[in-house]
Amino acid sequence: MNMLLHHVLCLIFHVVSSSQYGTETIETLMPNVKVVKVDLRIFTETQVPLLCGDSYQDTEVIWMKDSEREGQGNQIQVTVEEMMGGNYSCHNTAGDYLNHTLVLVQDIPSPNRMRRVLEKSHDADEDEYIRCLAKNYNGTFHCFWKKTTYRTSAVVALVQVGQFSGRNFSCSVHSDGAGLTCEDLDSCSFAEEVSRIDLTVYFRSNYLLEDYTVTPFYIREIVETDKIHITKVEGNTFQWGYPATWSLPCSYYPLTFQVKVVHARESCDSEKWVLLKETKETKFTVIHSSKRYRFCLRAKDELVDRPWCQWTDYEVKHQHKKH
Numbered sequence: 001m002n003m004l005l006h007h008v009l010c011l012i013f014h015v016v017s018s019s020q021y022g023t024e025t026i027e028t029l030m031p032n033v034k035v036v037k038v039d040l041r042i043f044t045e046t047q048v049p050l051l052c053g054d055s056y057q058d059t060e061v062i063w064m065k066d067s068e069r070e071g072q073g074n075q076i077q078v079t080v081e082e083m084m085g086g087n088y089s090c091h092n093t094a095g096d097y098l099n100h101t102l103v104l105v106q107d108i109p110s111p112n113r114m115r116r117v118l119e120k121s122h123d124a125d126e127d128e129y130i131r132c133l134a135k136n137y138n139g140t141f142h143c144f145w146k147k148t149t150y151r152t153s154a155v156v157a158l159v160q161v162g163q164f165s166g167r168n169f170s171c172s173v174h175s176d177g178a179g180l181t182c183e184d185l186d187s188c189s190f191a192e193e194v195s196r197i198d199l200t201v202y203f204r205s206n207y208l209l210e211d212y213t214v215t216p217f218y219i220r221e222i223v224e225t226d227k228i229h230i231t232k233v234e235g236n237t238f239q240w241g242y243p244a245t246w247s248l249p250c251s252y253y254p255l256t257f258q259v260k261v262v263h264a265r266e267s268c269d270s271e272k273w274v275l276l277k278e279t280k281e282t283k284f285t286v287i288h289s290s291k292r293y294r295f296c297l298r299a300k301d302e303l304v305d306r307p308w309c310q311w312t313d314y315e316v317k318h319q320h321k322k323h
Helices: 002-019
Strands: 026-030 033-038 045-051 062-065 068-072 075-081 086-091 097-107 131-133 140-144 155-161 169-173 179-184 197-205 208-217 230-234 237-240 255-263 273-279 283-285 292-301 312-317
Touching: 026 045, 026 155, 033 045, 045 097, 062 075, 068 075, 075 086, 075 097, 140 197, 155 169, 155 179, 230 312, 237 292
Parallel strands: 033 097, 097 208
Antiparallel strands: 026 033, 045 075, 062 068, 062 086, 086 097, 131 140, 140 179, 155 197, 169 179, 197 208, 230 237, 237 283, 255 273, 255 292, 292 312
């Protein structure tokens, strides 16, 4: 009796799981790529229709998946269980390739949805898995992420940017797979931004698909100056210039600099500073009696409230003059 009840319950669960999600959960991400959206917290089976092509209506078509025969006919249905998607290719009877459809599986959105591909850094906001920065106002920005230890092989499947802003972007994924760079093809650095940039990145890990959306932003909200390069040191006098990556002319994009002097054994982040001062000049003379100290320098946009860039430091070791 207990065994019979167990089989009945399993059958009911199977029917509910299968019928809960029909063809309405299947979306086309891009040509030749279909996405089955399911709730991965429960067992699911989804019937996915595949079409080899309208031009193959009168062709004898054979479908293959991982070198195994999957079906026959120009249009067939395949069963996708949970995350078991696949790459389905169709061929003629001679074995010639005709077309293919990649079927991916995506967990349906929910507040408690588990993230498997990317992880947040310790200082990230609640929903910040991707961080974007710009080195200037020229319309180019860079985004970075960190993969989880068990999804390091995940790759970017699609980048959607500027869809809602109406701006035209070109994006490329970095060679290490840990970020991307996007360029606004219609950018004019002197023009005021009238719309925020929307960005969504889709990652594929085997046949699992996850999307990560960045909170829409203006370039001016993500600008962070490159580190400053100290060009000349004479005694206690230091000189530097604007970063090569910064927007020109400097008169239109002015920077303000922060100078900090700490003891040689301290880091630039130390609160035990000897001198702390802001300046718009690119030259500074330290008046300090110590023979050894650390000179620290950083910059930020003078007109926009953005964080300071990383410190550049120079350790001074004056030698005693011999008489």
